[in-house]
Amino acid sequence: MSKAFNIQEITDGILASNITYVSKAITLVESTKQEHQDVAQEIINAIINKSGHSFRLGITGVPGVGKSTFIESFGLEVINRGHKLAVLAIDPSSQLSKGSILGDKTRMEQLSVHPKAFIRPSPSSGSLGGVARKTKESIIICEAAGYDYIIVETVGVGQSETAVHQLTDFFLLLMLAGAGDELQGIKRGIMEMADGMVITKADGSNLDKAKMARVEYARALHLFPPTESEWIPKVLTCSSTQQMGIKDVYDMIDQYKRHTTINHFFETKRMQQTKQWLHQTINDALIERFYAKANVNDEIKKIEKQLQHENINPYRAAMDLLKKF
């Protein structure tokens, strides 16, 4: 393998919980260079049997919901309860909105300098599948380094929530009071994925509105079909700036953890996720390889134009294309 990287050194560094090596390993995971990827895979293979022993929390919410301030408050609570915390981000669109990441980190003033916290900005580019894989491997690295509470955050406007849902044990949706314009950003389908919801900014003149929203959402969730985990999703309110309700959010998630540990859903879901991960990787790679062939994309563009202008059978067109390549 590469001489530029001492895999043993990095691996030992991760297992010794040395943040420099954790960062280095994640940088390799995120790199697009084949050489770095090879090293990253060696590292993952060396540490994977030390991973898995954490609680993985997915957090989503539109910009403006107060995600960073929530994670700052909630993260400190997590540490107070005796955990070591890692915060990762999935944001496949972030190549379009560079800069928000550093902003996020500076908004987590206390957490970002806390010795028991590790905050990693989101990888700045790549396809959703690629970003999800990188996040998955970053989770493994953090777990091997002893971080036993992992937060994976995403913006609730795209496809990445499904990926986060697929990577985590609990899916928390942050919402603003008032179901009007502020909701425009949230993608349909996300509400039904949530294991819990928190109405943020429940303070000052906003408190009553937030309490009302809580009741309404709780009533709505009650109408949803039951979850596979047999857990009934809860709705809470909180104020990150006033430190109100943050402990309750921690307790709710902890209650979920106990509930799903007792009924074995926790391990069942993890196993399902691992299998899904295997199949997803195979399928993605097959599709990626096909589309990477010379001329395939040009041919598909041609077919798409034909589909627009005349009635051709997409099934037949697809089959002809596959025969051709």
Next chain:
Amino acid sequence: MSKAFNIQEITDGILASNITYVSKAITLVESTKQEHQDVAQEIINAIINKSGHSFRLGITGVPGVGKSTFIESFGLEVINRGHKLAVLAIDPSSQLSKGSILGDKTRMEQLSVHPKAFIRPSPSSGSLGGVARKTKESIIICEAAGYDYIIVETVGVGQSETAVHQLTDFFLLLMLAGAGDELQGIKRGIMEMADGMVITKADGSNLDKAKMARVEYARALHLFPPTESEWIPKVLTCSSTQQMGIKDVYDMIDQYKRHTTINHFFETKRMQQTKQWLHQTINDALIERFYAKANVNDEIKKIEKQLQHENINPYRAAMDLLKKF
């Protein structure tokens, strides 16, 4: 091509709206024999430019919600409004529950003998992708035969709702009053896909409960993020046996049609569906071909066992597998 089938004759028969040929063509579409598939593709290619001119309505609901009686009542209303109606079904699981199909047809007493209606039992076996394709091609055949209102029904318990959603213009969810045990069957995520909801069996002692459920669901839907179509999903009640509220359901769907025609979402969605269909077909075929290779499934089972018993990296395992084949 095959001598056993006169493609010109079948094609002419479909275009002349001859039910015998419509049925024959769908049987070919549903056949697993390669020879039949080849003939079916010839037919589809010959008629596809006559298709597309219909409204496609997806209907879902758990067993017991009264789907057949609803379709009987609603279908007669559709015909009264001047349409020719075709009813198709997606039910990939029906190989497990054979018989329910004939039962369905006999429960649609008037519709099943109406000259302006065509009811087709669901194909009895196959993968979801396969069944979806067959249904898509059956829609094309029915449209070419002059059926301008197509209902695709499915049971709201599996994966097939996403397929129906993908094949239709409007997604209608039938629900029972009382969000308790009766809801057990509905899959999470389906509610947020609905363009409209109908509480069935709103009659007799059930009427008040149904009206209350309507208010509750309407309130819940109001909390959902807005739809891409900018249509606000509505909730109605109806009694199929008392013929109450059926006209309102028709009017609601008609209103949706006008709304999405004016804002061009109707054609945008159809175009999206066609493109998605193309890519889905390519991706499914690539994956299917890989898994069909000798030993691939055995290898995957081996890997899955390893994943269960020890910590191996699923990504690495997938890549190794792909290298092997």
